[in-house]
Amino acid sequence: MIVNLISDTVTKPSNKMLEAMLSADVGDDVFKEDPTVNDFEEKVASLFEKEAALFFPSGTMTNQTAIKLHTQPGDQLICDHYSHIFNYEGGGVSFNSGVSCKMIKGNRGRITSSQILESINPPDFYHSPKTSLVCLENTTNKGGGAIYELSEIEKISNLCKKHGLALHLDGARLWNALEVTKDKPSKYGALFDTISLCFSKGLGCPVGSVLVGSNHHINKALRIRKVFGGGMRQAGYLAAAGIFALNNNRDDLKKDHVKAKEIGETLENCSFINSIEPIETNIIIFSLKDFIDEELFINRLKEKNILLISLGKGKLRMVTHRDYDENQHDYLLKTLSKINFNA
Numbered sequence: 001m002i003v004n005l006i007s008d009t010v011t012k013p014s015n016k017m018l019e020a021m022l023s024a025d026v027g028d029d030v031f032k033e034d035p036t037v038n039d040f041e042e043k044v045a046s047l048f049e050k051e052a053a054l055f056f057p058s059g060t061m062t063n064q065t066a067i068k069l070h071t072q073p074g075d076q077l078i079c080d081h082y083s084h085i086f087n088y089e090g091g092g093v094s095f096n097s098g099v100s101c102k103m104i105k106g107n108r109g110r111i112t113s114s115q116i117l118e119s120i121n122p123p124d125f126y127h128s129p130k131t132s133l134v135c136l137e138n139t140t141n142k143g144g145g146a147i148y149e150l151s152e153i154e155k156i157s158n159l160c161k162k163h164g165l166a167l168h169l170d171g172a173r174l175w176n177a178l179e180v181t182k183d184k185p186s187k188y189g190a191l192f193d194t195i196s197l198c199f200s201k202g203l204g205c206p207v208g209s210v211l212v213g214s215n216h217h218i219n220k221a222l223r224i225r226k227v228f229g230g231g232m233r234q235a236g237y238l239a240a241a242g243i244f245a246l247n248n249n250r251d252d253l254k255k256d257h258v259k260a261k262e263i264g265e266t267l268e269n270c271s272f273i274n275s276i277e278p279i280e281t282n283i284i285i286f287s288l289k290d291f292i293d294e295e296l297f298i299n300r301l302k303e304k305n306i307l308l309i310s311l312g313k314g315k316l317r318m319v320t321h322r323d324y325d326e327n328q329h330d331y332l333l334k335t336l337s338k339i340n341f342n343a
């Protein structure tokens with residue numbers, strides 16, 4: 001048994017999901033002739049009450065496409081300093097769009113409308129880059145699965161409208177936030193110009209992300225996806241996994257959240273712990289007492305078939321997911337309670 005908590009992307013499709021994939025009706029999606037992709041895109045768009053949606057091979061490509069369609073080279077976008085688009089997309093913001101990032105130090109990856117207001121460059125001051133886009137992330141990845149207050153997003157959305165800025169949501173884990181807050185996806189659809197969603201994380205698909213937006217934005221996205229090399233042919237096999245996940249897997253996210261909280265409770269009683277960040281969804285971030293070497297700790301757990309990752313700067317991360325079952329959970333909690341380090 002390997003307990004793999006390095007990410008919620010490690011899940012493998014279930015047999016039922018594979019069956020749904022195998023029986024998909026497919027066509028050439030580059031010609032928009034794959035009925036399953038078309039159906040999937042319509043379903044996701046209507047869930048968020050957006051005009052259109054577009055299927056992508058990865059969340060990175062979805063975000064990068066959104067940034068490209070909302071900006072011109074030389075522009076600046078505003079985001080939290082923890083954001084995935086800045087830290088984990090290979091510098092794509094500058095590579096693909098020629099755009100710079102104005103970084104805000106938010107609260108666990110979340111920024112406020114007043115912080116954004118202070119970061120907008122005066123539009124007439126042509127010496128500064130033109131601010132054209134704000135990107136939020138919900139839940140936050142590096143911020144430990146933290147969820148935005150909807151009221152704050154409403155303020156941010158109003159601010160962006162007032163200043164003529166586009167607003168994009170990196171919603172790779174928006175499904176986790178929605179499970180906790182019970183908000184309707186359409187509430188988010190109304191507040192953002194575009195939202196990217198991942199299906200290959202908590203929802204358990206092997207591949208797949210979707211961008212939702214207006215017809216105008218998704219038409220632009222279609223062209224950009226082509227340029228990025230993201231047009232896929234009989235992608236209906238993959239879209240079928242997405243439809244299956246929407247219909248069957250969303251509710252299961254609460255199990256991941258319960259397990260994450262239980263891991264947090266166990267960690268609190270462990271002598272090696274320095275601090276644990278609040279656990280709101282399926283991500284657990286913690287730090288070790290000063291005298292314990294991080295690599296040594298990771299290796300000790302690895303010897304016991306438990307995998308986790310370091311986020312650097314003394315932070316360690318575990319992520320629960322649908323392939324992390326009750327057995328593995330019991331084993332993890334017991335093992336954590338037993339581990340000792342000598343000062």
Ligand SMILES: *Cc1c(COP(=O)(O)O)cnc(C)c1O
Pocket residue numbers: 058059060061063084085137139140141170172173198200
């Ligand atoms: C996983 C993730 C993405 C997409 O990453 P891919 O590796 O391209 O799937 C985007 N944003 C956030 C916050 C993520 O956690």
